[in-house]
Amino acid sequence: MQQKTGVLHWIGFAAILVWCLLPVAWIFSLSLKPEAEVSAGSAQFLPKDATFANYRSILEDGDFTRALLNSFGIAMIATVLAVIFATLAAYAIARLEFRGKRVVLSMALAIAMFPVVSLVGPLFDMWRTFGLFNTWPGLIIPYMTFTLPLAIWTLSAFFREIPWEMEQAAQVDGATSWQAFRKVIVPLAAPGVFTAAILTFFFAWNEFVLAISLTSTTSARTVPAQMAYFVGPDPFNPPFSLLATASVIVTIPVLIIVLLFQRKIVAGLTSGAVKG
Amino acid sequence: MTTTVATAATKPAKPAATDRSVAENRLAWKLVAPAVVLMLLVTAWPMLQALYLSLFRYRLTTPDEREFVGLANYWTALTDGLFWQDLWNTVLIMLVTVAVELVIGFAFAMVMHRIIFARGVMRTSILIPYGIITVVSAFAWQFAFSLSNGFVNGWFSWLPGIGENTNWFGDHWHAMFAIMVAEIWKTTPFMALLLLAGLSQISEDMLEAAKVDGATWWQRLWKVILPNMRAAIMVAVLFRALDAFRIFDNIFVMTRGAQETESSSFLTYRQVIEQFQLGMGSALSVLLFLSVLLLAFLIVKLFKVDLASARGEG
Numbered sequence: 376m377q378q379k380t381g382v383l384h385w386i387g388f389a390a391i392l393v394w395c396l397l398p399v400a401w402i403f404s405l406s407l408k409p410e411a412e413v414s415a416g417s418a419q420f421l422p423k424d425a426t427f428a429n430y431r432s433i434l435e436d437g438d439f440t441r442a443l444l445n446s447f448g449i450a451m452i453a454t455v456l457a458v459i460f461a462t463l464a465a466y467a468i469a470r471l472e473f474r475g476k477r478v479v480l481s482m483a484l485a486i487a488m489f490p491v492v493s494l495v496g497p498l499f500d501m502w503r504t505f506g507l508f509n510t511w512p513g514l515i516i517p518y519m520t521f522t523l524p525l526a527i528w529t530l531s532a533f534f535r536e537i538p539w540e541m542e543q544a545a546q547v548d549g550a551t552s553w554q555a556f557r558k559v560i561v562p563l564a565a566p567g568v569f570t571a572a573i574l575t576f577f578f579a580w581n582e583f584v585l586a587i588s589l590t591s592t593t594s595a596r597t598v599p600a601q602m603a604y605f606v607g608p609d610p611f612n613p614p615f616s617l618l619a620t621a622s623v624i625v626t627i628p629v630l631i632i633v634l635l636f637q638r639k640i641v642a643g644l645t646s647g648a649v650k651g
Numbered sequence: 652m653t654t655t656v657a658t659a660a661t662k663p664a665k666p667a668a669t670d671r672s673v674a675e676n677r678l679a680w681k682l683v684a685p686a687v688v689l690m691l692l693v694t695a696w697p698m699l700q701a702l703y704l705s706l707f708r709y710r711l712t713t714p715d716e717r718e719f720v721g722l723a724n725y726w727t728a729l730t731d732g733l734f735w736q737d738l739w740n741t742v743l744i745m746l747v748t749v750a751v752e753l754v755i756g757f758a759f760a761m762v763m764h765r766i767i768f769a770r771g772v773m774r775t776s777i778l779i780p781y782g783i784i785t786v787v788s789a790f791a792w793q794f795a796f797s798l799s800n801g802f803v804n805g806w807f808s809w810l811p812g813i814g815e816n817t818n819w820f821g822d823h824w825h826a827m828f829a830i831m832v833a834e835i836w837k838t839t840p841f842m843a844l845l846l847l848a849g850l851s852q853i854s855e856d857m858l859e860a861a862k863v864d865g866a867t868w869w870q871r872l873w874k875v876i877l878p879n880m881r882a883a884i885m886v887a888v889l890f891r892a893l894d895a896f897r898i899f900d901n902i903f904v905m906t907r908g909a910q911e912t913e914s915s916s917f918l919t920y921r922q923v924i925e926q927f928q929l930g931m932g933s934a935l936s937v938l939l940f941l942s943v944l945l946l947a948f949l950i951v952k953l954f955k956v957d958l959a960s961a962r963g964e965g
Contacts, residue, residue, distance in 0.1 A: 384762065384765060384766050387758070387759075387761070387762030387766070388762060388766055388768075388769065388773065390762075391759055391762060391763070391773060391776060391777060392772075392773070392776050394759075394780075394836070394839075395776040395777055395779050395780055395840065396776055396779065398780075398788065398791045398792065398795065398836060399779060399783070399791075401791060401794070401795055401802065402787070402790070402791045402794070405794055405800075413800055416799035416800060417799075417800055418799065418800060418801060418802060418804065418805050419802065419805065420802045420806075460685045460686045460689065461686060463682040463683070463685065463686070464682060464683045464685075464686040464687075466682060467678070467679040467680075467682035467683045468683070471675050471676075471678060471679040471682075472672065472675055472676075472679075473675065473676045473679035473680060473683075474676060475680075476679075479683055479686075479687060482687070482690060483690070486690050486694055488890075488893045488943060488947055489694055489940075489943070490896075490897050490916065490936075490939045490940055490943045491897065492897065492899060492916040492919045492920055492936070492939060493698065493701065493919065493936035493937070493939050493940045494693075494694065494697045494698070494701075494936070495919070495920060495923050495924065495932075495936070496701055496704070496919075496922075496923040496929055496932040496933050496936050497697035497698070497700040497701045497704065497933065497936070498693075498697050499923060499924065499929075500700070500704070500711075500929060501697060501700065516689075516693060517693055519689065520689050520690055520692075520693035520694065521693075523686050523689065523690060524690075527686065577781075577782055580784065581784045581785055583784075583785060583786055583899070583900045583903070584899055584900070584916075584920065587903075587924070588920065588923070588924050598784070599784050599785075599786040599787075599900075602786055602787075602790070603786060603903060603904060615794050615797070615800050618790050618794075619790070619791075619794065622784075622787040622790055622791065625784055625787060626783055626784070626787060629779070629782040629783055629784070630779065630782075632782065633775055633778045633779060633782050634775055637771065637774045637775045637778055638771075638774065640778055640782075641774055641778070641844055644781075644841070644844055644845070645844055645845060645847070645848035
């Protein structure tokens with residue numbers, strides 16, 4: 376019996392790894408195939424003649440590097456701002472009694488479920504009026520808004536677990552309010568804030584609907600949007616290997632974040648959703 | 652805001668309102684205000700704008716011909732076969748993907764819960780599909796299913812219905828299948844993680860007791876594990892169903908709506924951004940918003956009924 380479940384666990388483990396990693400391996404393998412091999416049709420999994428030439432040509436493509444810069448800038452700024460606003464709100468929700476708390480939480484939940492496409496029309500219209508169309512702030516503002524709910528939920532779940540009495544204990548021991556906050560509360564709250572930041576960054580890095588609707592040139596277009604428009608010279612023969620190369624490049628930051636912070640991400644995803 | 656708080660606090664109905672609680676209330680609202688104002692400005696206001704614009708015939712290429720048409724846009728949408736076809740596609744994708752994800756996600760959660768080795772490796776792998784950009788995942792699967800450059804036909808040609816020359820984007824059902832595979836691959840990990848959290852809250856003692864009482868594995872699953880995970884399952888289904896209902900990225904990349912694979916979100920996008928039909932597009936936006944609202948309401952209601960009846964039985 377014990378033996379049998381052990382084997383089952385190994386099979387399950389292998390299945391999960393194959394499920395998660397096979398498509399990633401596939402896109403990496405495709406990125407190593409020379410363009411000529413792909414346009415001739417290469418239905419096998421591994422490249423016949425692996426080369427890094429695609430990486431050179433995609434990194435020399437000014438539009439792609441510009442989109443990469445846009446993606447980084449927009450995602451970073453949206454993350455920082457969203458986390459600041461969410462931290463303030465989550466502190467109030469976790470620690471203070473106020474009327475309307477439930478309304479704020481329900482509103483956040485409602486916005487988390489909001490169909491973003493519904494806003495494309497009115498935002499398109501409004502952004503052109505305000506001069507926000509095709510600019511960084513034009514994407515940063517909605518990205519902040521749509522990540523606030525997740526950040527608020529995650530952070531308020533984290534903040535509820537912090538032993539706040541320690542702040543007073545430190546003050547009794549002679550620390551000033553600021554010292555008590557800096558030396559006691561900040562280190563306790565930092566992991567939660569950091570987790571919320573990762574989840575927010577993932578959202579902004581991934582977002583597509585608004586990125587294609589509210590931009591028109593490379594001055595604000597992010598990588599997902601740029602990739603969707605990247606057809607190459609022959610529209611009937613899309614540059615598979617170049618698109619795969621671009622895919623690998625934008626996946627690298629995701630891989631690094633996941634490798635470094637997997638435990639935090641899992642804690643954040645589940646604490647926000649299950650404990651509420 | 653300050654005045655409303657002060658007057659509310661002096662009302663006799665709330666005798667417990669001390670200076671301290673008034674101050675606390677005020678501080679809390681100051682902290683919450685930026686987030687609330689931002690959320691209202693970027694969602695509620697444009698939504699009202701959409702409601703207003705939906706009553707006009709308004710095309711951006713000819714802005715001077717804007718004309719009030721009442722509910723005509725809604726009538727046009729609701730009597731058009733395309734609207735229903737797209738809604739049906741969306742609902743079908745949602746039902747199939749969420750059901751499949753629930754089963755596979757639960758299996759993954761069971762493995763992750765029980766396994767004692769390489770937990771870090773597994774957690775890292777499971778987060779990769781979750782973290783990867785949807786557009787990237789859509790490209791990966793589009794290429795995998797591609798006729799000339801994909802490995803799917805070669806690997807799975809031994810299955811009935813799949814051959815060397817199966818064109819996955821050549822007809823409706825094949826294309827829908829490819830889209831669903833991409834969606835399921837990307838979002839099953841999220842489902843699995845939420846279910847894992849629910850699974851880890853079940854007490855081992857209870858499972859042990861059931862085992863001692865002679866319950867089979869199957870009985871333990873249905874009588875102990877699943878009923879005790881109901882809250883986690885509900886949250887996972889609610890989040891994933893509403894997410895799947897908004898499907899857009901995968902369809903945009905994989906088929907651009909060809910072979911009648913368009914979803915409701917895609918239809919709305921196409922009206923507004925590609926055809927500049929702001930009036931018609933706004934009507935579709937409002938309809939989409941109402942569908943999501945109705946869906947959320949239905950899921951919450953459905954599970955509440957379930958909860959009540961389960962309690963009645965117990």
